[in-house]
Amino acid sequence: MAVRPIIEVSHLSKIYKTESIETVAVDDVSFTIHKGEFVAIMGPSGSGKSTLMHVLGALDRPTSGTYILDGENVENLTDDELADIRNRKIGFVFQAFNLLPRTTTMKNVAIPMMYAGIPKVEREATAKKFLEMVGLGDRLHHATNQISGGQQQRVAIARALVLNPALILADEPTGNIASAQAEEIMAIFTKLHKKGHTIVMITHEPDIAEHAKRIIHVHDGKII
Amino acid sequence: MDYQELFLEAIATLTVNKMRTALAILGIVIGIGSVIALISLGQATQASVQSQIQSLGSNLLTVQPSAQRTGAVQGAFGGGTTLTLEDAKAIETSGQITSVRNVSPELQRRAQVTTGNTNTNTQIVGATAVYTDVHKVTISSGSFITEQHVDSLSKVAVVGPQVVTNLFGENASPIGQTIRISGQTFTIIGITTSKGGSGFQNQDDIVYVPLTTAQKVLFGIDYVSSISLEAKSAEVMTDAQNEVGYLLLARHKFNDPTQADFSIFSQQDILNTASSITGTFTSLLSGIAAISLIVGGIGIMNIMLVTVTERTREIGLRKALGAKKKTITLQFLAESIMLTFTGGVIGIIVGILTSYVISLATSSTFVISPAAILIAFAVSATIGILFGWYPAKKASDLQPIEALRYE
Numbered sequence: 001m002a003v004r005p006i007i008e009v010s011h012l013s014k015i016y017k018t019e020s021i022e023t024v025a026v027d028d029v030s031f032t033i034h035k036g037e038f039v040a041i042m043g044p045s046g047s048g049k050s051t052l053m054h055v056l057g058a059l060d061r062p063t064s065g066t067y068i069l070d071g072e073n074v075e076n077l078t079d080d081e082l083a084d085i086r087n088r089k090i091g092f093v094f095q096a097f098n099l100l101p102r103t104t105t106m107k108n109v110a111i112p113m114m115y116a117g118i119p120k121v122e123r124e125a126t127a128k129k130f131l132e133m134v135g136l137g138d139r140l141h142h143a144t145n146q147i148s149g150g151q152q153q154r155v156a157i158a159r160a161l162v163l164n165p166a167l168i169l170a171d172e173p174t175g176n177i178a179s180a181q182a183e184e185i186m187a188i189f190t191k192l193h194k195k196g197h198t199i200v201m202i203t204h205e206p207d208i209a210e211h212a213k214r215i216i217h218v219h220d221g222k223i224i
Numbered sequence: 225m226d227y228q229e230l231f232l233e234a235i236a237t238l239t240v241n242k243m244r245t246a247l248a249i250l251g252i253v254i255g256i257g258s259v260i261a262l263i264s265l266g267q268a269t270q271a272s273v274q275s276q277i278q279s280l281g282s283n284l285l286t287v288q289p290s291a292q293r294t295g296a297v298q299g300a301f302g303g304g305t306t307l308t309l310e311d312a313k314a315i316e317t318s319g320q321i322t323s324v325r326n327v328s329p330e331l332q333r334r335a336q337v338t339t340g341n342t343n344t345n346t347q348i349v350g351a352t353a354v355y356t357d358v359h360k361v362t363i364s365s366g367s368f369i370t371e372q373h374v375d376s377l378s379k380v381a382v383v384g385p386q387v388v389t390n391l392f393g394e395n396a397s398p399i400g401q402t403i404r405i406s407g408q409t410f411t412i413i414g415i416t417t418s419k420g421g422s423g424f425q426n427q428d429d430i431v432y433v434p435l436t437t438a439q440k441v442l443f444g445i446d447y448v449s450s451i452s453l454e455a456k457s458a459e460v461m462t463d464a465q466n467e468v469g470y471l472l473l474a475r476h477k478f479n480d481p482t483q484a485d486f487s488i489f490s491q492q493d494i495l496n497t498a499s500s501i502t503g504t505f506t507s508l509l510s511g512i513a514a515i516s517l518i519v520g521g522i523g524i525m526n527i528m529l530v531t532v533t534e535r536t537r538e539i540g541l542r543k544a545l546g547a548k549k550k551t552i553t554l555q556f557l558a559e560s561i562m563l564t565f566t567g568g569v570i571g572i573i574v575g576i577l578t579s580y581v582i583s584l585a586t587s588s589t590f591v592i593s594p595a596a597i598l599i600a601f602a603v604s605a606t607i608g609i610l611f612g613w614y615p616a617k618k619a620s621d622l623q624p625i626e627a628l629r630y631e
Binding site (some may be wrong): 112 | 229240403537538541542543544545546547548549550551623624625
């Protein structure tokens with residue numbers, strides 16, 4: 001029996017309508033990603049890769065086509081059901097880090113667990129464990145605006161991992177970071193891949209995409 | 225995420241922007257504070273008016289002549305001449321009247337009182353021996369007018385402490401000395417205890433003389449200005465009012481009570497009128513205060529709307545990380561409730577302190593109404609929910625991608 005893929009996308013399209021103009025951002029895309037894969041989705045800006053990432057991240061609904069994430073069909077779900085899917089199945093790493101300012105790294109990492117209803121004591125222990133894993137064991141009680149960009153992105157990675165998601169979705173994870181620190185971030189992703197995590201990374205930089213084992217090229221909303 | 229955590233989180237968020245939080249709270253503090261201060265000010269006024277009225281005597285009924293009609297001209301109230309000493313004696317001796325303990329016919333006029341080279345214009349009360357019982361007047365030194373003084377038209381006077389101060393100076397002891405009222409010499413035989421009150425109702429600025437002396441010697445008249453009646457108990461007030469009413473109707477030969485040339489009113493009537501006036505006054509004040517409370521609530525809503533716009537990215541992130549609509553709504557509601565709750569608590573303290581300061585400054589009674597506090601508190605919590613709901617709803621309706629894109 002074949003292993004069920006983590007991501008199953010078939011004939012997926014996303015069309016934005018503004019008054020009379022229709023913009024096709026994602027045009028009839030189909031692909032599958034299996035457990036443990038490290039995939040880069042590459043394309044220039046305006047290629048539709050960000051829209052694809054939003055749909056994959058259950059942040060947005062496709063206009064047509066199906067998207068099955070870890071065995072769950074993401075179509076026709078309510079906002080709250082989508083929130084639940086994002087919480088349990090996806091770990092996000094954003095370009096702009098998106099951490100809560102003036103809040104400790106521990107608290108930031110604990111947020112997904114808070115929405116999952118995990119008790120506070122357990123949350124703190126888990127947050128500590130993952131912060132130590134990304135090498136920030138000595139920054140547990142620092143506010144996020146007191147640490148460097150590279151460190152902030154490591155906090156974001158720790159946050160993405162705490163609920164052991166089926167998919168880690170990284171959107172230009174090194175886009176706002178100095179190149180030396182960018183290498184450290186990519187080293188963490190490589191390590192996570194070796195541990196068996198499924199990683200999908202959106203980027204437009206070829207040298208970053210090289211870290212992935214498989215590259216999906218997107219252009220004008222289509223896979224090429 | 226339990227409720228305790230929700231509120232701890234709200235407090236943490238609110239302490240980040242201290243200045244804005246303080247200003248939002250200030251609106252509620254002023255609203256709640258003024259509601260409580262003004263309600264207690266109203267109630268203090270009410271209490272002091274009531275205690276002053278009660279100090280005039282308990283179970284008191286007053287018979288006064290009605291306004292006199294001369295053709296179509298309505299005379300001044302209380303200016304009638306239809307009540308006489310004989311009416312008072314009839315009430316006292318009638319076998320049908322069982323509910324009245326004491327009958328005190330009185331004559332009140334203002335007159336000039338002089339001694340040596342000082343003089344004062346004061347209230348002269350022609351009284352009988354029972355006056356002290358009926359009106360709860362006590363004597364601090366000397367003695368009050370006796371029946372014998374009334375029978376023999378004695379030229380003796382009992383003076384209030386204010387009169388003593390005005391004529392003889394502070395803390396003087398003028399018993400045995402003489403004063404002149406309308407040119408007649410009177411010997412002071414007693415001084416009453418201070419009762420307080422001021423202006424028109426000043427109980428200390430009175431000179432008491434025997435009723436008959438006032439009628440015959442001072443003013444040359446044979447009527448009385450009022451008859452005060454002390455009922456045997458509070459329960460028989462109505463009985464007393466009816467008994468006396470029928471007796472006087474018969475004596476004055478009236479069949480129709482509406483045509484009567486006298487009226488009887490009880491202290492309770494005065495009390496009720498005064499209460500309704502001060503009650504209106506209190507609600508007027510609280511109404512004004514309530515407006516400031518609503519303005520404070522709008523201030524909270526304004527701050528919360530700004531907060532939602534400012535934290536669009538944060539809301540988007542929280543939703544991306546799994547926050548449901550309800551969670552976001554509750555988060556923002558918790559913040560606005562915390563604002564109004566804190567404002568409410570501080571407002572109650574400020575209100576109580578203000579009323580205390582007012583009571584000290586005006587030397588009135590310090591009254592705090594638990595109901596006012598409870599209502600103020602409930603209102604502030606409701607304002608938090610009402611005015612916080614719209615911004616919270618707006619926050620929870622944000623789409624995560626829109627919010628994440630927001631710069």
